[in-house]
Amino acid sequence: MKRASVWILLCWLFLLSGCVKTSFPPIADSLSVIISLDVKAETVTFLNTNNGEKVARWNINEPFQGGALSPDGRMLLLYGRDLDRVYRYDLATGKPLEEWKTGSGIVSAAPSPDGRMWFFGDSVHNAVRVIGRDGKEIARLSVGRSPMTLLVNRHGMRLYAIDFQDGRAFVIDVEGRRVLHSFAVPKLALGGLVRERQGELWVGGHGSGNKVEKNIHVYSLQDGRLLRTLAAPVMPVDFAETNRGVFVLSHGSNTVYQFSPDGKKLASASVGANPFAMEAASGRLYIASYDSDEIIVVDEATMRPLARWKTGDGPLQLLIREGR
Amino acid sequence: MRRLRLGQKVWLSISAAVIVTLAFSFGLLNYFYRAVYMKEVEQTLIAEGTSLARDYRGGAISEPYRRQIEWYDEKSTATILLIDNPRELSACWPFPVGYDSLVSGRDRETLLSGQPVVKTGYEKRFGRRVMAVVVPLLDGKRLEGAIYLYLPLADVQEATKRAAAAFWPLAAMFAAALLVAGRRMVRQMTEPLQAMEKAAGRMAEGRYEAAIPVRTDDEIGRLAKAFNQMADAIAKEDERKREFLANVSHELCTPLSYMKGYSEALLADLAKTREEEQAYLRLIHRETERMERLVRDLLDLARLEGQSVPLERAPVAFAQVIEDVIATYEPIAAQKRIKLSCDLDYDLIVNGDADRLEQVVRNLLDNAIRYTPEGGAVTVRLSRLSEAEGELVIQDTGKGIPKDQLPFLGQRFFRVDRARTRKEGGTGLGLAIVKQIVALHGGAIHFDSDLGQGTTVSVRLPLVQEED
Numbered sequence: 001m002k003r004a005s006v007w008i009l010l011c012w013l014f015l016l017s018g019c020v021k022t023s024f025p026p027i028a029d030s031l032s033v034i035i036s037l038d039v040k041a042e043t044v045t046f047l048n049t050n051n052g053e054k055v056a057r058w059n060i061n062e063p064f065q066g067g068a069l070s071p072d073g074r075m076l077l078l079y080g081r082d083l084d085r086v087y088r089y090d091l092a093t094g095k096p097l098e099e100w101k102t103g104s105g106i107v108s109a110a111p112s113p114d115g116r117m118w119f120f121g122d123s124v125h126n127a128v129r130v131i132g133r134d135g136k137e138i139a140r141l142s143v144g145r146s147p148m149t150l151l152v153n154r155h156g157m158r159l160y161a162i163d164f165q166d167g168r169a170f171v172i173d174v175e176g177r178r179v180l181h182s183f184a185v186p187k188l189a190l191g192g193l194v195r196e197r198q199g200e201l202w203v204g205g206h207g208s209g210n211k212v213e214k215n216i217h218v219y220s221l222q223d224g225r226l227l228r229t230l231a232a233p234v235m236p237v238d239f240a241e242t243n244r245g246v247f248v249l250s251h252g253s254n255t256v257y258q259f260s261p262d263g264k265k266l267a268s269a270s271v272g273a274n275p276f277a278m279e280a281a282s283g284r285l286y287i288a289s290y291d292s293d294e295i296i297v298v299d300e301a302t303m304r305p306l307a308r309w310k311t312g313d314g315p316l317q318l319l320i321r322e323g324r
Numbered sequence: 325m326r327r328l329r330l331g332q333k334v335w336l337s338i339s340a341a342v343i344v345t346l347a348f349s350f351g352l353l354n355y356f357y358r359a360v361y362m363k364e365v366e367q368t369l370i371a372e373g374t375s376l377a378r379d380y381r382g383g384a385i386s387e388p389y390r391r392q393i394e395w396y397d398e399k400s401t402a403t404i405l406l407i408d409n410p411r412e413l414s415a416c417w418p419f420p421v422g423y424d425s426l427v428s429g430r431d432r433e434t435l436l437s438g439q440p441v442v443k444t445g446y447e448k449r450f451g452r453r454v455m456a457v458v459v460p461l462l463d464g465k466r467l468e469g470a471i472y473l474y475l476p477l478a479d480v481q482e483a484t485k486r487a488a489a490a491f492w493p494l495a496a497m498f499a500a501a502l503l504v505a506g507r508r509m510v511r512q513m514t515e516p517l518q519a520m521e522k523a524a525g526r527m528a529e530g531r532y533e534a535a536i537p538v539r540t541d542d543e544i545g546r547l548a549k550a551f552n553q554m555a556d557a558i559a560k561e562d563e564r565k566r567e568f569l570a571n572v573s574h575e576l577c578t579p580l581s582y583m584k585g586y587s588e589a590l591l592a593d594l595a596k597t598r599e600e601e602q603a604y605l606r607l608i609h610r611e612t613e614r615m616e617r618l619v620r621d622l623l624d625l626a627r628l629e630g631q632s633v634p635l636e637r638a639p640v641a642f643a644q645v646i647e648d649v650i651a652t653y654e655p656i657a658a659q660k661r662i663k664l665s666c667d668l669d670y671d672l673i674v675n676g677d678a679d680r681l682e683q684v685v686r687n688l689l690d691n692a693i694r695y696t697p698e699g700g701a702v703t704v705r706l707s708r709l710s711e712a713e714g715e716l717v718i719q720d721t722g723k724g725i726p727k728d729q730l731p732f733l734g735q736r737f738f739r740v741d742r743a744r745t746r747k748e749g750g751t752g753l754g755l756a757i758v759k760q761i762v763a764l765h766g767g768a769i770h771f772d773s774d775l776g777q778g779t780t781v782s783v784r785l786p787l788v789q790e791e792d
Binding site for chain 1: 384409410411412415416418419420421422423436464465466467
């Protein structure tokens with residue numbers, strides 16, 4: 001009798017402990033940080049944007065593959081194809097927020113600019129799922145098998161979902177919750193840039209089979225026509241547009257290219273070891289070097305490296321959170 | 325199931341051992357090929373790859389370097405590829421590009437750490453099993469390329485196959501030779517055992533001839549020899565027993581027939597006079613006594629042989645015992661006008677049973693006086709041979725015993741002259757008893773005689789040694 005009660009107590013304690021989630025070191029709201037998502041180590045590293053000092057490292061211990069920041073910069077969201085839910089964290093407290101049970105297969109995420117909605121690329125349901133701030137699904141729009149790139153235009157009216165497997169891009173009317181049209185893009189397309197003023201969608205990719213992608217494909221935002229291709233070997237996968245032009249990161253050749261707004265190649269620089277991600281802020285490019293586990297800071301103007309900051313193992317994606 | 329015979333068991337064990345040994349050696353052969361030969365090939369590939377990689381100077385793979393590798397590929401027995409396609413190097417590893425790269429994501433990690441990768445197994449790209457070594461071409465942390473060297477495993481395993489081709493016929497011959505030899509060995513081993521089994525069965529039925537063939541000088545051979553000896557001994561013992569029984573019945577029969585005849589004569593009033601009647605009764609009485617003596621001696625001998633009555637050992641002054649016996653025989657000797665002389669060492673102490681020792685002396689003296697004719701002489705001598713041994717010698721001037729009969733002295737019911745001895749009243753067991761008692765005392769008895777020369781009996785007994 002006594003033993004049974006002890007067991008029940010232990011079980012109860014165990015259940016309680018399961019409910020208590022570990023919280024991480026908080027990230028002050030005032031701090032500008034560059035957030036490195038280290039997929040090999042399953043950690044998130046926060047570095048001070050100004051000097052690269054490590055602010056905190058969160059050991060997530062879940063096989064996440066990507067993440068996104070809420071537009072207000074308060075909430076970090078992590079997802080992964082093999083995770084059955086989306087993990088959310090409050091940066092200011094370091095505490096986990098309520099998880100969203102999306103089911104597995106999430107391969108991309110993007111918030112609407114107003115922060116009222118989230119878009120998730122779902123490779124299990126072959127859909128873009130629209131989820132409200134409360135975690136309730138608002139809509140589910142059928143697209144290709146693996147919508148790995150989600151791009152939202154500035155006003156949040158259009159969502160561009162570029163499929164990785166099927167070689168198609170889908171244009172979605174956010175308000176109307178429908179797919180307007182789709183057009184062919186190269187297979188294994190990844191990364192893109194919406195240039196509304198020019199009416200262009202730049203699409204990068206790995207290239208399929210043993211053929212590696214050497215070009216950026218530029219499509220018309222209007223009708224999906226292929227306008228031109230821009231050489232950017234090898235495997236252009238990330239883009240950043242600033243007032244100095246469009247910067248393109250090619251991971252196969254460890255090169256960053258600078259293009260003029262009208263698509264003329266201005267400069268290129270060798271950078272990192274197998275870099276996958278690039279973010280631009282205050283005249284600098286932050287480039288995550290996947291194989292050497294570091295962020296390389298490059299001056300936009302000179303294209304020369306300014307600093308190398310250590311991250312966790314395998315930085316696959318960078319996020320920038322401006323301090324307030 | 326039928327129980328296996330020993331031969332079958334040994335044969336099966338040998339066969340199993342041969343098969344296990346061959347399988348084991350084949351396994352070992354394979355293992356050595358795998359562990360040593362394959363390792364050797366692997367090391368050679370790594371060494372070649374590393375050597376080629378040493379010529380890489382950093383940066384993108386240059387055209388001259390590519391040509392150098394191609395040139396080496398033509399010369400080398402291994403196929404050598406220079407990989408600089410990021411796709412083949414799994415540069416897109418975090419993304420599901422769905423491409424079977426020559427270098428897997430995990431291999432890429434190893435290469436990035438500067439270590440070569442060794443792969444053995446089926447490679448889809450080449451459609452065959454290969455042994456491959458991948459050596460990284462690293463520029464800092466950048467994996468700019470890799471040198472991929474491989475040999476079809478068929479080539480590597482060709483050597484194993486050749487070895488196996490040579491191994492199996494040789495192994496089969498070896499096994500056959502071993503099995504044939506084993507069969508012979510088993511037969512040689514079990515044949516005497518089977519013969520012994522049969523002989524034992526025959527012995528149970530009372531036929532004691534064994535004659536197991538002794539072929540070897542090992543345990544089995546010695547066992548066969550011992551078995552033969554045992555069979556002989558049993559046969560002899562059996563023979564002796566028969567003889568003994570015949571003797572006993574004969575010895576008992578003689579007085580019985582006397583007693584029967586005379587008592588019948590008495591019952592039939594054949595005795596004419598009172599004296600005659602008395603004479604018959606005396607004869608009957610004499611035969612009764614003889615029977616009694618015979619039975620007593622038999623019992624005595626049985627007890628001594630069976631050791632059912634242990635000796636009551638105590639230090640005995642042997643000379644005293646002899647003197648006492650001589651005293652009792654003096655009147656008889658005087659009656660037969662036999663000169664009875666003695667020469668005794670009174671210091672000899674024997675650790676023995678006084679009564680039994682007395683019996684020895686009595687029997688021997690009895691014999692000596694009995695077989696010595698009137699006017700003869702009997703000499704008794706007790707002397708010390710050494711610190712540990714004394715000797716009693718009884719010598720007579722009797723008619724002696726033929727030399728060829730000497731070995732039979734001391735056997736039950738053995739008589740040199742059957743008819744005469746019975747007349748003279750012996751049971752034929754006296755010497756047997758003496759021999760037994762002497763043996764029990766750890767001594768030895770020896771007879772020396774010749775026809776007409778008299779007889780000398782010497783008894784050697786261990787002495788109690790004086791303590792310092």
